[in-house]
Amino acid sequence: MERLKQSRARHYVEKLAVDSEPGLTNAQLMLTNHDLKPVEPERRQWGPWNFVGFWIADSFNINTWMISSSMISGDSGISWWQSWLCVWIGYTIAGGFICLTGRIGATYHISFPVVCRASFGVWGSLWPVFNRAAMACIWYGVQSWIGGECVTLMLRSIWAKYEDLPNTFPSQSANTRDYVSFFLFWFCSLPAIWFPVHKIRHLFTVKAYFVPAAGVTFFIWAILKAHGIGPIVHQGGKATGSALGWAMVKGIMSSIANFATLIVNDPDFARFARKPKDALWSQFFTIPIGFAVTSFIGIIVSSSSAVIYGGTPVWNPLDLLGRFLDGANSGERFGVFIIASAFALAQLGTNIAANSVSAGTDMTALLPRYLNIRRGGYICAIVGLAMCPWNLLSTSNNFTTYLSAYSVFLSSIAGVMICDYYIVRKGYLQIRDLYSARHSSPYYYTFGFHWRGYTAYICGILINIVGFVGAIGKKVPPGATYLYNLNFFCGFIVASGVYYLLCRFFPIPATSDTWLEVGEDVRNPSVAYGADDEIEAASEGSPDRYGVKGDEEAGVRERKLGNF
Numbered sequence: 001m002e003r004l005k006q007s008r009a010r011h012y013v014e015k016l017a018v019d020s021e022p023g024l025t026n027a028q029l030m031l032t033n034h035d036l037k038p039v040e041p042e043r044r045q046w047g048p049w050n051f052v053g054f055w056i057a058d059s060f061n062i063n064t065w066m067i068s069s070s071m072i073s074g075d076s077g078i079s080w081w082q083s084w085l086c087v088w089i090g091y092t093i094a095g096g097f098i099c100l101t102g103r104i105g106a107t108y109h110i111s112f113p114v115v116c117r118a119s120f121g122v123w124g125s126l127w128p129v130f131n132r133a134a135m136a137c138i139w140y141g142v143q144s145w146i147g148g149e150c151v152t153l154m155l156r157s158i159w160a161k162y163e164d165l166p167n168t169f170p171s172q173s174a175n176t177r178d179y180v181s182f183f184l185f186w187f188c189s190l191p192a193i194w195f196p197v198h199k200i201r202h203l204f205t206v207k208a209y210f211v212p213a214a215g216v217t218f219f220i221w222a223i224l225k226a227h228g229i230g231p232i233v234h235q236g237g238k239a240t241g242s243a244l245g246w247a248m249v250k251g252i253m254s255s256i257a258n259f260a261t262l263i264v265n266d267p268d269f270a271r272f273a274r275k276p277k278d279a280l281w282s283q284f285f286t287i288p289i290g291f292a293v294t295s296f297i298g299i300i301v302s303s304s305s306a307v308i309y310g311g312t313p314v315w316n317p318l319d320l321l322g323r324f325l326d327g328a329n330s331g332e333r334f335g336v337f338i339i340a341s342a343f344a345l346a347q348l349g350t351n352i353a354a355n356s357v358s359a360g361t362d363m364t365a366l367l368p369r370y371l372n373i374r375r376g377g378y379i380c381a382i383v384g385l386a387m388c389p390w391n392l393l394s395t396s397n398n399f400t401t402y403l404s405a406y407s408v409f410l411s412s413i414a415g416v417m418i419c420d421y422y423i424v425r426k427g428y429l430q431i432r433d434l435y436s437a438r439h440s441s442p443y444y445y446t447f448g449f450h451w452r453g454y455t456a457y458i459c460g461i462l463i464n465i466v467g468f469v470g471a472i473g474k475k476v477p478p479g480a481t482y483l484y485n486l487n488f489f490c491g492f493i494v495a496s497g498v499y500y501l502l503c504r505f506f507p508i509p510a511t512s513d514t515w516l517e518v519g520e521d522v523r524n525p526s527v528a529y530g531a532d533d534e535i536e537a538a539s540e541g542s543p544d545r546y547g548v549k550g551d552e553e554a555g556v557r558e559r560k561l562g563n564f
Helices: 002-016 048-059 069-075 081-106 112-120 126-158 159-164 176-195 199-226 241-257 260-265 281-309 317-324 330-366 373-385 398-423 431-435 450-473 478-485 487-505 529-535 551-558
Strands: none
Touching: 048 199, 048 281, 048 330, 069 081, 069 241, 069 281, 069 398, 081 112, 081 241, 081 260, 081 281, 081 398, 112 330, 112 398, 112 431, 112 450, 126 159, 126 176, 126 260, 126 317, 126 330, 126 398, 159 317, 159 450, 176 373, 199 260, 199 281, 199 317, 199 373, 241 281, 241 478, 241 487, 260 330, 260 373, 260 398, 281 317, 317 330, 330 373, 398 450, 478 487
């Protein structure tokens, strides 16, 4: 009987296993599945206009709308045009980082978890991947809660009494109405997780048309109601000298921090590009333009609100739409419903792009034998529901501190990844070895962990630790505060610099003396160990063990790929 139970349990466990390549060892089953392997040519369907639509769609969201609010309304004392300049500079820099990490995915068609294996080791990469997956789950819940606020406006537009729904929850952070709206948004988001990544580009195409159109309509509507653009654009800045300089530095870093998560996980999307160039200029120009335009609309609409209602500007567009509903006629209620629907779609697209797909891809790497992107996305949604995002949003200062801390961790990861690919390896990766647990693999390092990568990663975090302690209210030296104001740059520069020096004095294998990207010849390489002998004996023109055409093998090896 005991044996029968064990066989049944094994049967059910095997049923849960995802499809994988035949002939893989148990160790390899922990490193690969269909969603982790290089994207085959049939699924490389993202062209430059798909990336343009993706970033236009992503730029129109509530966080971007309000990105200038803390700079103008806070203690920084800068004017609206100075805050807008910070947005331009910050997102231009972020766009450059996006292109750097995205090129790795677009060239070799591999995701962030696989890219990490080159710089952190095949097993050492699991910590950066876990760190990213955990944060994506938290962000999924936060963005869903904001999406629930959009649903509240939609329902209020149809049923005015929804605002006064009886409260049966004792929580001070939210009420029954908020919980119902949150759950409706969360539940309606689940079907979007089902679709594979190479097909959800259509969602972003729809969002790229509908959401900006609704945003421009909101922009015009607010100006017409105010009979002008309001006082903010006529308001000068109060900060001067070094105070102005540091205020703008913090504004720029805030913009980059808002993008930190997408900087490291851009390979998750860029790997579906038809060719590397498709993911270059389309991203570099669209990101600063799209986010700056959205920020500008947010500034003008908020400025107009000061004229319409008097007093201080209303920075949250959902709060302003809620005021539009007070005493509104049927036409105005319909307008609020459409604009709120657009914001809900914006939150859905942002959640899928920045959180669901990223968490799904990361969880696939954590347990590839039983998880794929779809299953990981649904786990992310469940965690986002269970982590009570309303508590995280109850105090805006705590959330801002959390956001800054998050960028500190990710800047170190980005620094190691970018230095490893562009400076140390000069664009060369041995694709099949990224899926190998053999001790002879160049990415196995020491028991699967790369001590150089981890040393650099920790150094990039330590440079900001004292400043972070000051950010949460403790007294620290002024120098630490100044360093923390540059947290992303400090973490990135220290991590990449330490990694370069360690690799210089302690060389690593599988590098090139000259720039050498061989990703254009990656088709659908087998990663099973048993394929090695067949590949060695293959005729000219067959893929070799690095995913390079057989007739290129000699030329590649002549370039001294052993050490840096």
